[in-house]
Amino acid sequence: NNQDNKAGAGCIIRDSRGELVIAAAYNLTETYPHYCNVAIAEAEALKNGLILAKQKNLHVYLIKGDSKEVIDHVLGNSRRPAKPLLSKIIQQIVGMFDRFSQEIVLVDREANKVADKLAFWGSTSLQGGHMIYTTYADLPPQVNIDSSYAPLF
DSSP states (O other): OTTTTOOEEEEEEEOTTSOEEEEEEEEOTTTSSSOOOHHHHHHHHHHHHHHHHHHTTOOOOEEEESOHHHHHHHHTOOSSOOOHHHHHHHHHHHHHOOTTTOEEEEOOGGGGHHHHHHHHHHHHHOSSEEEEEOSGGGSOTTOOOOSSOOOOO
16 A cells, blocks of 8 residues: 555465465565565565465465566566565575475466455554454455455465
């Protein structure tokens, strides 16, 4: 949210049937008080989703995201080097990402609306840090879960 100088990230992990396993909203405003662009927020969402999965002993086989820039950098397919701040986050992701047992794919923004709403919630309603959600009832009311299969970040 450039107008208010606020940043957030959101992720959702679902099982193979598309049911919520765990979701999270992050406020990135304090982490990046001077500058946070979309690629940095998207990379933070992916990184935090992978960390969350590891903390909960979950193995994520398929990662879906709507940031071509982040996915290309993670897969080493980008023609341009990432700027230093983004590069640091990408390096952390690559250290957690297993190319042999995990797949990462690009989806359109419409397929990523739950994570997007979690990111907005994190940027506007959390005073810092993050919030973890383990049931549909725990999710903020602005985050409508529908029957569509949503990506991790």
